Amino acid sequence: MDGDLALLLNGIVSGLLLGGLYAAAAAGLAVSFGMLDIVNIAHPALMVAGGFLVVLVGTALGIDPLLAAVLLAVPFYVLGVAIYTFYHHFFERRGDEALQGLAFFFGVMFIIEVGLVMAFGPEQRFLDPPYAFVTWRIGEIDIPLRMLAPALLAMAAIGALWVFLRRSFTGLAISAVAQDAEALRLMAVDPVRIKRLAFGLSVALAAIAGGALVVVQPVEPSSGQVFIGRVFAVCIMGGMGSLPGCILAAFLFGVVENVTASFYGPSWSPAVAFGWLLLVLAVRPQGLFGKLA
Template identity: 85%
Template sequence: MDPDLVLLLNGIVSGLLLGGLYAAAASGLAVSFGMLDIVNIAHPALMVMGAFTVVLIGTTLGLDPLLVAVLQAPLFYLLGIAIYGVYHHFFERRGEEALQGLAFFFGVMFIIEVGLVMGFGPEQRFLDPPYAFTTLRLGEIDLPLRMLAPALLALAALGLLYLYLRRSFTGLAIAAVAQDAEALRLMAVDPVRIKRLAFGISVALASIAGGALVVVQPVEPSSGQIFIGRVFAICIMGGMASLPGCLIAALLFGVVENVTATFYGPSWSPAVAFGWLLLVLAFRPQGLFGKAA
């Protein structure tokens, strides 16, 4: 097979695996930003915090980092509930969530980054599970388990979230709360309670994405800043509250970014990926799966 074609195919496959990780990170934001209309700028920082706790617990107990990511998700769910409680009490119920609420999440982001530096130092952290150096081969295509296993975990989490939002009453209420909170009150459903649960879910997803991230690449306390643009771009491009759109946008974003880095160098990949985002929004402002106003 032509070497350039082999390189292209492997770049596409690696991009799809990377896109699975992006999907896990962006799906939590699709809940908080797309469904709840909460601009949680601290979402990537919470993801990095999840990565560091996975490193701490995994190193101490000798557990698989992906297993730790799943086991710690309930704790991050409770953390998300607590963060939303503060946000609602001081900003949302006063109608000051626009600017002051955004500043609040900026503060949360910087507190997390400073706390990680103080607790772990500024050095990069990384975990090598037993399968990290195993690569499956399908003809000329390589499937490194270091990327495949986190991608499968991310897709499983996204699939369970999709089923929960579609098949349960609480999930349907989460999808509806930002559109018509008064209608929920008429059905004897407390919108604040629904938002609290949904925000907890979004933070739990961030922690799972962080656990997947630390298997794929090293992380440091400021790594969240690298992902802010990516996760918001994927969320917007996918259609804000659409999980299928979020998944497809994440996969496409990962492929465009990885193929560009393969053939033209890493410095070009963000420019091309975000340029492609602008092109999509120019022709479809509501995103790939968003509904036109």
């Protein structure tokens, strides 16, 4: 096989696996930002906090980090419920969610980063499960399990969430709450309770994304800042609140970024990837799976 072709194919495969990580990181934001209209700028920081706790729990219990992430999804759900309760009481209920609410989530982000530094120090943390050193080779294409396993977990979590949103009354209420909360009240459904539950689910997804992250790469307290632009770009590019769009956009973003890095160097990859985002939005302002208002 031609060397450039092999490099291209490996770049595409690695980009798809990287897109799995981006999808895990952006899925929770697709719920809070896309469905609830809550600009949770602290979501990547919550993901990094999940990664640190996965390292702590995985090391203490001697379990796989991806399993630890699934277990931590429950306490992170409770954390998300608490954050939304505070946010609603002091900002959303009074109609101050636009600017003051955004400042609140900026504050949450910085508190998380400082808290991680104080608790764990500034050093990087990571976990190497046994499969992290295994690479499947199909012809000239390498498939590292370090990337494949987190991507599969992310797809499973997003798939379960999609089924919940499509097949249950509560899931349909989550999809509708930002569009017409008054209609939900007429159906004897409390929009605040629905938003509280949905925001808890979005933060639970951040814990799963954190587990995927620490398997793929080391994390440090400020790692969330690297993902802020990417997760919002994936969420917007896929179409606000569309989980299938989020997955497709994450795969496209990962492939464009990785192929560019393979051929032209990593310094070009963010510029080309975000340029691709602007091109897509120029053609489809509502995103890949979004609907025009």
